[in-house]
Amino acid sequence: MTHTSPPKRALSRRGFNAALGAATSLPLLGRKAFAFESADVIVIGAGLAGLNAALNLEQEGYSVIVLEAADYVGGRTLTYDFPSGPTNAGGQTIGPYYARVRDLAHRFDVPLITPPGRVAMGNYVSGELVSSADWPNAKVNKTVGAERNVQPGALEFFYLSNNNPLPDVESWTEAEQAHLDVSIARYMINKGASEEALRLASITMNVFSLSTGSALAYLRDIKRLQWGIATSDNQNTRSTYGAGAADGFEFNEVAGGTQRLPEAMAAALKGDVRLNQPVRSVSMTGDNVEVKTFDGSRFQSKYVVSAVPFSVLRNIDVFPHFEGIQRTAVRQSGHGNTVRVFMEPKTPFWDDDIGEPGLYSDTAIERVFARSNEEGEIVGIDCWVNGNAAFRLDQLPTEAVGDFVVDTLANIRPASRGKVDVIKVHSWAKHSASGCCRHVFEAGQVKEWADVMAKPHGRLHLAGEQTRSIENGMEAAAKSGERAAFEIMERIS
């Protein structure tokens, strides 16, 4: 996988209170097996959560070592440097309410830009290509009543943001809201959704499936977003992280790609970020924690922050083991996938059919988004598949995924035939150490698990997007790192 080059300054070995516990005359491998380095806190994972935990701890004078499995920092904010320009494979949109992310960008001189507006998106439904303008009266539009005026890709917001029953975002864990912890399908049916609306909404929703995903967790995310979209009356412009959604609110992106932010954060750390160091065990005895990585390196600390998804944490050997409901949550929590296929158009082929470069479809390739550069010129046509459909694509060898997407696009949109080149296939489950796109609560799990997702386990403190309470995406990750750091500071002082 091609990555942008890691930040050199952050990665140089600097003086921590490293300790050698073995004779230095041992050969390298033997020495590694006995030597250990120590710091006040070991942070596992150099995504936004882990890096923000490390920064907060260092700011208060604690020594920190960050261990990162991948060969780059930033986790799910990876940016590819394509010839057409920097392109985000993961986190991108910075909402108006992302206080921490904005503050970090400001502190570390990482410029933010206002992205060009969203590029128009047509539809391919039940075998027909239909422009967004023609959709309400199209023969293949089998939705019912008010649904008919809503673009297929906006049906989730039509049903989950209109009359959102949560009085405020904090209330999602309150007992009075527990009745909403049912499947999204059940919630939408109760709101009068037609079968066709359910089918079409299942393409865009970032859950495994509508019949399993928790409506309550989704309503929480949308309630937070509604702070930003309250003044927008165009439901067809809404999206999960709010891109282009608000009138009068500022949505931003990081200039040069999101990964520039975690790189700047890593560069500002006094301690090292150790790349290519996947953690394999965390062992807590008395007031000491020992962390081992796969190459035999050993680290000791007073506390540890796990800033990896639970889908990763469950494969790290933690002793003593998690117990009770928390054990179940760590072992079983769902982490969805997104597969992205980055393509470049050779010509503006969309001008030869419905005129809209983006496409929502009810096929296996789901959605295609047009990507523009900072000047607003369309430079990419990127396929975006999530939910169970992404895991289905993962069954194909990576090389075959690109061909499958291009062929399917050519079949549903003949004008594109021979007009697009595949640049990169990226499956978050298959091609990243994070192993997922995002945490997903299934119906019934909010009631059961919300209280234990961020609960410290002995000297192991939990951060990462899956521990979020009210914030979304990157802001949730940054906030979780800050929270974990403060939990530790309170215990140390």
Ligand SMILES: Cc1cc2nc3c(=O)[nH]c(=O)nc-3n(C[C@H](O)[C@H](O)[C@H](O)COP(=O)(O)OP(=O)(O)OC[C@H]3O[C@@H](n4cnc5c(N)ncnc54)[C@H](O)[C@@H]3O)c2cc1C
């Ligand atoms: C396709 C996509 C689009 C998105 N769009 C947006 C958006 O527009 N706006 C928004 O706000 N958010 C968005 N998000 C979500 C946002 O990117 C994430 O919520 C956030 O970056 C998660 O940060 P994190 O630190 O919790 O986890 P991660 O970034 O996953 O960090 C975890 C780190 O741990 C490392 N690791 C894994 N295993 C080990 C191990 N054994 N030992 C050591 N290290 C390990 C990983 O390599 C990784 O660096 C998007 C995400 C995706 C995937």
